[in-house]
Amino acid sequence: MKKTIQLLGLLLVVFSGxxxxxxxxTGTMTYSYTFEGEDVEMFISMMxxxxxxxxxxxxxxxxxxxxxxxxxxxxxxxxxxxxISFIKKESEKSIYLVNDEDAEEMGEGMESSEVKxxxxxxxxxxxxxxxxxxxxxxxxxxxxKQTIWATKDLKLKKYDFSGKAKELMANAYNExxxxxxxMEVEVFMPAMEMxxxxxxxxxxxxxxxxxxxxxxxxxxxKDISEMLGQ
Numbered sequence: 001m002k003k004t005i006q007l008l009g010l011l012l013v014v015f016s017g018x019x020x021x022x023x024x025x026t027g028t029m030t031y032s033y034t035f036e037g038e039d040v041e042m043f044i045s046m047m048x049x050x051x052x053x054x055x056x057x058x059x060x061x062x063x064x065x066x067x068x069x070x071x072x073x074x075x076x077x078x079x080x081x082x083x084i085s086f087i088k089k090e091s092e093k094s095i096y097l098v099n100d101e102d103a104e105e106m107g108e109g110m111e112s113s114e115v116k117x118x119x120x121x122x123x124x125x126x127x128x129x130x131x132x133x134x135x136x137x138x139x140x141x142x143x144x145k146q147t148i149w150a151t152k153d154l155k156l157k158k159y160d161f162s163g164k165a166k167e168l169m170a171n172a173y174n175e176x177x178x179x180x181x182x183m184e185v186e187v188f189m190p191a192m193e194m195x196x197x198x199x200x201x202x203x204x205x206x207x208x209x210x211x212x213x214x215x216x217x218x219x220x221x222k223d224i225s226e227m228l229g230q
Contacts, residue, residue, distance in 0.1 A: 025154045025181070028054045030202040037194035051198060055156055056208030057081075074227075079213040080159045086215065087227065095215055096224040124183040125200055127151040132180070146187045150180030154203075 031051045035044060049066030059080040064070035074089040074096075085098040118131040129149040136144045186197045215221070 024157045025205065026055055026057060026157070026207055027203065027205040028052060028208075029200055029204075031198040032201045034197045034199070035194055036197075037192070039192075040194055043192065043194065050201075054208050054212070056210070056213065057157065058208075058210055058213040059159060061208070061212060077213055078159075081213070084215075087224065088216065088219070089227075092220075093216075093218065094220045094222055096222050096227045098224050122149060124149060124151070125203055127153050127183060129183050130180060142190060144187065144189070146185060148182050148186075149184040150182045152180050154181045155179075156181060 029052075031053070033048055033050065035047060046068040047066075048064035048070040051062065051064050054061040059078045061075060061077050063075040064073055071091070074087045076085075076087055078085045087096040087098065088094075089096070114135050116133040118133070120131040121128055122131075123129065129151045132148040132150060134146045134148065136146070184197070184199045186195060188195050
C-alpha cells in the first residue's frame with residue numbers, strides 16, 4: 001500500500017506540473033490504465049481501470065476507478081487556495097488529512113530527477129505531444145523510469161503549492177517539463193517487474209465547482225497514518 005501511495009504521489013507530481021498559465025485549462029481529463037509484464041495477471045484484478053483528474057480554480061482532484069487499489073485510495077483533494085490536502089473515503093464518511101510530513105513520505109524517491117527531451121512527436125486526442133524521458137532515483141538507489149508524451153497546447157493555472165509539497169514540486173519536476181501537460185505516461189516499476197501506461201482517453205473542458213474542494217460536513221477527520229495502518 002505504501003509503495004502504491006508513493007507511486008501515486010509521483011504521478012500526481014507529473015500531472016500537476018504544467019504550471020505556466022497561458023490559456024488556462026479547467027476541466028476533467030480521463031486516463032486509461034494498461035499493464036504489461038510476465039506476472040501481470042496476478043495484479044490486474046487489484047489495479048484500477050481509469051484515473052480521473054479534475055483541474056479547477058481551487059486546485060486538483062484525483063481519483064481512480066475499478067480494482068481494489070481504487071477503493072483503497074479514495075479521492076485525493078489538493079486545495080491550493082486554502083493550502084489543504086486530504087483523501088476522502090466516501091464509503092467510510094471520513095477524510096484523511098495530509099500534512100507536510102506525510103507529503104514528504106509520499107514523495108520519497110522523487111528527490112533526484114533527470115529529464116531528457118526529444119524531437120519526436122505524436123498526436124494524442126488531436127493534440128501534438130512531445131516525448132520526454134525521466135529517471136527518478138529513490139533512497140535505495142532504485143531507478144524509476146518514465147516515458148512521457150506531453151502537449152504544450154493545453155496550459156494549467158499556476159497552482160500555489162505550499163510547504164513540503166512546494167519543495168517536492170521544485171525538486172521532482174524539471175524545468176524542461178513545466179510548459180507541457182502529460183497526455184501519456186509509461187512507467188516501469190522494477191519492484192513488480194511491470195510496466196504501467198496511462199493514456200488520456202477523454203478531455204472535458206468545464207468549470208469544476210468550488211464546493212468539491214470543501215471538507216464534507218459530517219465526515220470524521222483522521223490522520224493519514226490511520227489509512228496506511230501505521
